[in-house]
Amino acid sequence: VGVEVDVDEFGGDAPAATWSVGELAAATGLTVRTLHHYDEIGLATPSLRNHAGHRRYTLADVRRLHRVAALRGFGFSLTEIAWLLDDRALDVRELVRQQLDQVEDRLARSERLRDRLAAVLVQLDHAEAPSAPALLQLMEEMTAVEHTYTPEELDELAERRRQATAGLTEDQLREMNDHRQAMRAQLTPEQIAEMNRRRMRRS
Amino acid sequence: VGVEVDVDEFGGDAPAATWSVGELAAATGLTVRTLHHYDEIGLATPSLRNHAGHRRYTLADVRRLHRVAALRGFGFSLTEIAWLLDDRALDVRELVRQQLDQVEDRLARSERLRDRLAAVLVQLDHAEAPSAPALLQLMEEMTAVEHTYTPEELDELAERRRQATAGLTEDQLREMNDHRQAMRAQLTPEQIAEMNRRRMRRS
DNA sequence: TTGCTCCTCACGTCACGTGAGGTGGC
DNA sequence: TTGCTCCTCACGTCACGTGAGGTGGC
Numbered sequence: 001v002g003v004e005v006d007v008d009e010f011g012g013d014a015p016a017a018t019w020s021v022g023e024l025a026a027a028t029g030l031t032v033r034t035l036h037h038y039d040e041i042g043l044a045t046p047s048l049r050n051h052a053g054h055r056r057y058t059l060a061d062v063r064r065l066h067r068v069a070a071l072r073g074f075g076f077s078l079t080e081i082a083w084l085l086d087d088r089a090l091d092v093r094e095l096v097r098q099q100l101d102q103v104e105d106r107l108a109r110s111e112r113l114r115d116r117l118a119a120v121l122v123q124l125d126h127a128e129a130p131s132a133p134a135l136l137q138l139m140e141e142m143t144a145v146e147h148t149y150t151p152e153e154l155d156e157l158a159e160r161r162r163q164a165t166a167g168l169t170e171d172q173l174r175e176m177n178d179h180r181q182a183m184r185a186q187l188t189p190e191q192i193a194e195m196n197r198r199r200m201r202r203s
Numbered sequence: 204v205g206v207e208v209d210v211d212e213f214g215g216d217a218p219a220a221t222w223s224v225g226e227l228a229a230a231t232g233l234t235v236r237t238l239h240h241y242d243e244i245g246l247a248t249p250s251l252r253n254h255a256g257h258r259r260y261t262l263a264d265v266r267r268l269h270r271v272a273a274l275r276g277f278g279f280s281l282t283e284i285a286w287l288l289d290d291r292a293l294d295v296r297e298l299v300r301q302q303l304d305q306v307e308d309r310l311a312r313s314e315r316l317r318d319r320l321a322a323v324l325v326q327l328d329h330a331e332a333p334s335a336p337a338l339l340q341l342m343e344e345m346t347a348v349e350h351t352y353t354p355e356e357l358d359e360l361a362e363r364r365r366q367a368t369a370g371l372t373e374d375q376l377r378e379m380n381d382h383r384q385a386m387r388a389q390l391t392p393e394q395i396a397e398m399n400r401r402r403m404r405r406s
Numbered sequence: 407t408t409g410c411t412c413c414t415c416a417c418g419t420c421a422c423g424t425g426a427g428g429t430g431g432c
Numbered sequence: 433t434t435g436c437t438c439c440t441c442a443c444g445t446c447a448c449g450t451g452a453g454g455t456g457g458c
Contacts, residue, residue, distance in 0.1 A: 036413095054456090075316055104317060124299065131290070139274065140270075237422065256440095280421090
């Protein structure tokens with residue numbers, strides 16, 4: 001539904017300010033497609049359309065949109081956001097607590113995964129040729145015995161983590177970049193596409 | 204493609220052991236649908252089919268499947284796993300490092316999200332009626348000023364986290380359960396379905 | 407006339423889950 | 433004959449991304 005009044009045809013009253021999708025996208029950092037999507041599912045619908053059928057968001061619409069964006073930032077699903085905004089959530093505290101539980105859970109998994117990956121990196125350096133078969137053998141050993149690390153290995157592991165995140169020198173960064181460039185030059189188009197897709201999802 | 208020999212029709216040689224999808228699913232903890240999927244995309248295809256067209260996995264197939272499962276446990280995508288298993292990965296160390304970077308990134312996001320959710324819980328307790336509007340106002344305040352916490356609030360926050368994860372007493376757990384039961388009794392079928400879906404994805 | 411923004415389909419994503427409808431061996 | 437396992441479609445998931453093909457105002 002939604003009011004289909006042409007905003008250009010307002011009568012005596014001063015016309016209230018409205019926003020187009022593009023303007024809102026620029027202002028909120030959301031994409032136009034995202035605004036379309038929220039409209040499609042009825043989560044945030046513009047109250048008006050102009051004579052050409054273009055969406056026109058009122059101030060109230062913009063406010064709702066900001067709430068949606070804020071709630072997304074807290075990790076709620078669009079369904080849950082709809083419940084909250086329409087005041088149909090039964091127990092807000094419980095909802096937040098469940099959300100927290102989920103995040104704690106993911107956090108714990110990610111930490112274990114990080115440690116195991118860091119350990120793999122350390123072991124790969126110990127290997128003479130870090131090939132795929134070497135990696136596989138390594139992982140089978142790791143999953144089999146759940147290897148306990150020596151203090152030296154744990155140090156190396158922490159060092160790895162530091163290097164992976166913290167500031168590298170200009171030279172190191174350039175070297176890594178050169179290496180990646182050389183690698184990419186040998187990739188098939190589909191492999192490159194795949195890598196780009198993964199990078200997009202990360203940001 | 205794939206060899207379409209009937210395993211029941213082996214000649215003089217002792218028939219090698221093979222597994223059905225159901226047996227493998229039970230043994231590996233994967234679902235039958237997952238095995239079908241890996242077959243569909245060519246990641247792990249059974250070498251044989253019996254006369255009725257049923258999949259028959261040889262020992263080599265099972266070994267490959269275990270590698271797939273192991274690599275999944277390290278967070279690699281099915282495409283990456285295919286590269287690794289077919290030894291088509293260009294730089295194994297770089298692949299592992301990228302994987303580690305991604306995990307570190309997710310980890311950092313999750314930590315921030317956890318802190319903000321815990322803070323919301325604390326604030327909800329300060330509010331007299333923890334309703335959806337109260338939650339929204341709270342979040343707007345939080346995103347606006349990026350509120351700095353007092354030492355007392357930080358303590359409460361840590362306490363929240365502890366309660367959310369660590370061992371609660373039997374009484375507390377029972378009470379929470381009763382509460383959830385009561386809440387569920389008021390849910391619409393679609394809301395229940397939604398909650399179940401979320402729970403499935405978590406495990 | 408040329409750009410720019412806007413519109414509505416409609417398919418693709420990732421790794422499967424979930425029926426639907428049917429077959430084959432014990 | 434009844435269960436059980438197996439089979440192949442084929443749609444659904446979640447929150448959009450990405451064209452495709454077209455319209456309207458400056």
